[in-house]
Amino acid sequence: MAQTEEKIVFQRPHSLARFVTNYCPGCTHGIVNRLVAEVIDELDIEGKTIGISPVGCSVMMYNFFNCDMIEAAHGRAPAVATGVKRVNPDNVVFAYQGDGDLASIGMAETVHAATRGEKITIIFINNAIYGMTGGQMAPTSLPNQVTQTSPYGRDVSTAGYPVRVCELLSSLDGVAYLERVTVDSPKNIRKAKKAIKKAFQNQIDGIGYSLVEVVSTCPTNWGMTPTQAFDWMRENMLPYYPLGVYKDVVAEGYANAAEAAAARAAECPIAMADNPMLAELPNKRKVQDAMNKAQGGAQ
Amino acid sequence: MSEKVLMKGNEAIAESAIRAGCRFFFGYPITPQTELAAYMAKRMPKEGGTYLQAESEVAAINMVYGAAAAGARVMTSSSSPGVSLKSEGVSYIAGADLPCLIINIERGGPGLGSIQPSQSDYWQATRALGHGDFQMVVYAPSTVQEMANLAYGAFDIADKYRTPVMILGDGMLGQMMEPVALPEPKTDLPEKPWATTGHQGKRAKNIANSLYLDANELEQSNIERFKRYEVIKATEQMSEEVNCDDAEIIVVAFGASSRIARSAVRAAREEGIKAGLFRPITLWPFPVDALEATKSHAKAYLSVEMNMGQMVDDVRLVVRDSAPVEFYGRTGGVIPTPVEVLEKIRQINEGLGE
Numbered sequence: 001m002a003q004t005e006e007k008i009v010f011q012r013p014h015s016l017a018r019f020v021t022n023y024c025p026g027c028t029h030g031i032v033n034r035l036v037a038e039v040i041d042e043l044d045i046e047g048k049t050i051g052i053s054p055v056g057c058s059v060m061m062y063n064f065f066n067c068d069m070i071e072a073a074h075g076r077a078p079a080v081a082t083g084v085k086r087v088n089p090d091n092v093v094f095a096y097q098g099d100g101d102l103a104s105i106g107m108a109e110t111v112h113a114a115t116r117g118e119k120i121t122i123i124f125i126n127n128a129i130y131g132m133t134g135g136q137m138a139p140t141s142l143p144n145q146v147t148q149t150s151p152y153g154r155d156v157s158t159a160g161y162p163v164r165v166c167e168l169l170s171s172l173d174g175v176a177y178l179e180r181v182t183v184d185s186p187k188n189i190r191k192a193k194k195a196i197k198k199a200f201q202n203q204i205d206g207i208g209y210s211l212v213e214v215v216s217t218c219p220t221n222w223g224m225t226p227t228q229a230f231d232w233m234r235e236n237m238l239p240y241y242p243l244g245v246y247k248d249v250v251a252e253g254y255a256n257a258a259e260a261a262a263a264r265a266a267e268c269p270i271a272m273a274d275n276p277m278l279a280e281l282p283n284k285r286k287v288q289d290a291m292n293k294a295q296g297g298a299q
Numbered sequence: 300m301s302e303k304v305l306m307k308g309n310e311a312i313a314e315s316a317i318r319a320g321c322r323f324f325f326g327y328p329i330t331p332q333t334e335l336a337a338y339m340a341k342r343m344p345k346e347g348g349t350y351l352q353a354e355s356e357v358a359a360i361n362m363v364y365g366a367a368a369a370g371a372r373v374m375t376s377s378s379s380p381g382v383s384l385k386s387e388g389v390s391y392i393a394g395a396d397l398p399c400l401i402i403n404i405e406r407g408g409p410g411l412g413s414i415q416p417s418q419s420d421y422w423q424a425t426r427a428l429g430h431g432d433f434q435m436v437v438y439a440p441s442t443v444q445e446m447a448n449l450a451y452g453a454f455d456i457a458d459k460y461r462t463p464v465m466i467l468g469d470g471m472l473g474q475m476m477e478p479v480a481l482p483e484p485k486t487d488l489p490e491k492p493w494a495t496t497g498h499q500g501k502r503a504k505n506i507a508n509s510l511y512l513d514a515n516e517l518e519q520s521n522i523e524r525f526k527r528y529e530v531i532k533a534t535e536q537m538s539e540e541v542n543c544d545d546a547e548i549i550v551v552a553f554g555a556s557s558r559i560a561r562s563a564v565r566a567a568r569e570e571g572i573k574a575g576l577f578r579p580i581t582l583w584p585f586p587v588d589a590l591e592a593t594k595s596h597a598k599a600y601l602s603v604e605m606n607m608g609q610m611v612d613d614v615r616l617v618v619r620d621s622a623p624v625e626f627y628g629r630t631g632g633v634i635p636t637p638v639e640v641l642e643k644i645r646q647i648n649e650g651l652g653e
Contacts (some may be wrong), residue, residue, distance in 0.1 A: 048497035050369070062506050068495035070368050071508040073391050079353065083373070086349045086496065087323060089377020091369075091497050098367035109361070114356035 013037035015046040015066045022060050022097040027225025028216040029058055029125065031183045032192070036096070036123060037065065039197045043204065050084050052077040056098040057131040075106025078113035081120045092203055095119040100130045103139040103157025103163045110169075114209050117174025117257050121199045122209075124165060127216040128237060135221030139163045142240055146219075166213050173261035176208025178246040182215040182238070184230045204217035207250060215241050263289075303478040308443045308468060309334035309376075311479045312402055313342065315447040316374055318484045319454045321400070322348035323373040325362035327355055330414045331470035332404035334360040336376060356381040360388030360401075367397040368493030368507035372454050378401035378470075379420050380411065387461055390429025394509025396524070398457030399493045401435070401451070401465045404473040407632035415632025416470035416555055421609035424467050425583040432521050434528050436464045436535060437582040439553040443477035446631070451482045456535065458489050460527055464473040467582060469605065471555040471634065531584055538586035540593075542568060546575025548594075548647050549593050551614050552603040553579045556628075556635065560603045563640035572648045582610070597622055599647045603640055604628045 012018070016037035023029045040046050046067050053061035055074035062069035069243070072080040077095035085093045102110050102124050113120065129147055131137040137150040140162045144153035154162075167180045177199060181192035192214060199210035215237050217229035224232060249260040265271035310482035313335050316324075324339040326332075333584055336352070353359035366373040377385060382403045392399055405420045407413035424437045440446040445617050446580070449466055457464045495505045511517035541561060543549060552560035556579045569575035575623070577593060579586050599622050602611035611626040617625050627643045629635040 047499040047501075050495050052365075059510065060512075062508055066504055068497055068505045069508075070365065070495055070506070071395075072364075073361065073387055076357070076364075076388070079358040079361035079366075080365035082351070082358075083323070083325065083362035083367070084369045085365075086362070087366045087369035087371040087373075088496055108354050109358050112358065130623060166311065247478050 009171060013041045015049070017064055017066050020066055023057065024220045026217070026219040026229065028059070028127070028183050028214065031189060032123065032125060032216070033058070033061065033064055033215050035189070035193045035196050036094070038193060038253050040065075040067065043090045043200055045200070045204070049094065052081050052084075052093070052095040054095070054097040054101040054261070056101050057130070057154050058096055058098065058125070059132065061096060075101050075104070076109055077101070077106065078109040078118070078120070078122065082113055082116070082118050084275075085118060085120055089119070092121070092200060094123060094200070096123045097125070099124070099126045099128065099138045099140040100204040103165050107139075107163075110165075111172070114169050114211070115172045115174045117176075117208050117261075119203050119206055119208060121203050122211040123196065123199075124211055124213040126165070126213055126214045126219040126241065128162070129218045129221050131218050131221055135218075140165075140241075141237055162240065164209070164241060169211060170246045173264060174209050174257055175211070175247055175251050176257040177202050177210040178213070179248075180213040180215060180241060180243050180246065181262065182233070182243060184234060200252075206256065213241070215243070304412055305476050306479050307334050307474055307476050308440075308441060308446045309388050309404065309473040310338045311443045311447040311481070312376075312450040313338040314481055315450040316400065316454070317342055317346055317348070319451045319484050320371065320485045320488045320491045321372040321374050321454060322346060323366045323371045324348070324350050324422050325353050325359040325366070326374070326377065327353050327359050327381060329356075329378045331473050332376045332378045332402065333414070334474065335402060335404070356384035356389065358524050360385040360392075363399050364388055364392050364395070364397065364507075366393060366409045368395065368495045370491040370496055372488065373568045374402065378404050378406045379408050379417065380406075382420060382582060386423075386428035389435070391434065391509050391558075392463050393427075393433035393435065393524075395428075396460055396461040397463070397507060398454070399463050400453045400457060402439070402450075403464060403465055403467050405467065405469040407447035407630065412469065413632035416472075416605060416634060417630065417632055418467075418469060418554060418556060418605040419607070419609070419630065420522050421582065421604070421606060424465055425585070425613070430529065433524065434462075434583055436460070436462060436531060436584070438466045438537075439580060439582050440466065440468060440472065441557045441578065443472070443475070443479045445481050447481060449580075456489070460531055462527070462531075462579065467554065468563065469652075470632075483513065492621075517555055532587075535581060536584050536586040536588055537580035539576075539580060540589065541576040541578070543593055544574035544597065545573055546593070547573040547596070547598040547651060548601060548644055549575050549577050549599075550599045550601045550603055550640070550644065551577045551579070551580060551590070551610065553610065556605050557604050559635055559637050560640055563644060566637060566641050567644045567648075570645075571607035572644060574648075575645050579610070585613045585617075587617050590614070594618060594621045600624045601604050601643060601647060602626045603635065606630050607636065
């Protein structure tokens, strides 16, 4: 009889708890929760990871993960993450937030955690609607999108325009990495996981603030089947929220966000004067080049 | 205790907190707590600590929440309208049973109000910030020395009961200078096995949370917390009495207004009026037991406050119908004078003679 070797090819990630979630059938939260857990397992960081769950459909997420968890008030996850990370910089701290949480009530916390360059990881679920409260207009709801509180469609002349979060944050010096992904196909799920892993690895390596925006669906509140929802998302959301990398300081040749920021501020004497960051930068070449250029080109 | 140094109240709180082992300060600028944050900005980096100027009071208190969950001794400071903004975060901190220190150097209200001293946050502080069903331990110092002492001890109380603690001062106490002997730095801080520091594969996961979708679970959690409050009420009441033993008229005042009341009581005694000062040091728990004991001989009470009348409610709850309880207050940032309070004591005294 031939010897058969048992090999596990698929199992629940260790960091994902055995817990029945509150997510609706067809919701993308489940996929993204799992990707985060897979990344935590693969990086072997469960024991030092602190997750911050938001207010919204993923509010119960503190039950879904096996790492230490904190439940934040609506929109405040980046501030809570800041407090945790400042106390224990060796922890890996991630916040998981929806569009209402991150881009409406928590916009100040989002922008300021990013510009401070907090070494945290943000997973941002953009499904263009408030799910938990039953389908109200979100800061990312599309023009003319019908929701409970935009029953005639989002009228941009009164409700204004959606916020493109990656584009908005890409101007901030504290930011190391921004990528917009989606999870509508195995290929895109693999790309999303790669982005999430990078956002965690950046934190471990001290590179800077990283955010991955996941363009998602809400079949329940959109009033569609999961398949219809993905079709609607591809047709309407992706043109408005194009997938791709919006900032990656490492790909630009910098060691970290601080180095990229220093290069950008090279012509500003006070920003560069005795900059303690400068001495610690592992790769000063780009900054030095920029400073030399600013001072008249002496190489 | 070291030799005395001349310091502002705001600075004494800051230095004392650092000596109590606080290494994390998150704040947002507001008058009249300014010196406190400025002191922290200077000192924290030298102590290997963190001073972080947040984008708002809301963000600052949520940073406090995160740092407290991570097990640190952490504080924030603000002034009345800023504390209103912090109320959301304080409610979450209380709901998650986390310890921290909140300083409120009060100014006049409502609204943007004034930047002069006030005590109009008494209700806000003692009836709990936020949306209710929790309490904080609230201290009301009346001297710079007491600000230092209470800030030093506040972290121990916060850790012991896993509760937010507030020091309720005002612009006068915060900005005036007095000699103060600072406490020795603390070294042995308590272990916090509940903190979210990462389980390292060695324990079950820790969660900091105030959400209960099951109403019965939330009720039970609140009941358990209020059992702890009963212990606090039984053991942590603090007050000072001056000439209360034989007093017929007891002036009740806290913080800055107690300094004025003290002068007025002294002047009344010089006129032969049997007046005494009862000064609550804990506003929550209110020093019910000590005030209760004065009912055997007191014929009238006078609550002196820098607001439209707030603590007077708590005095009436203790005194009930055993004696009349009167109120004298100035508000909006106006500080009452000893002469005004003395005049009120004289009026009450004349009424007693009738």
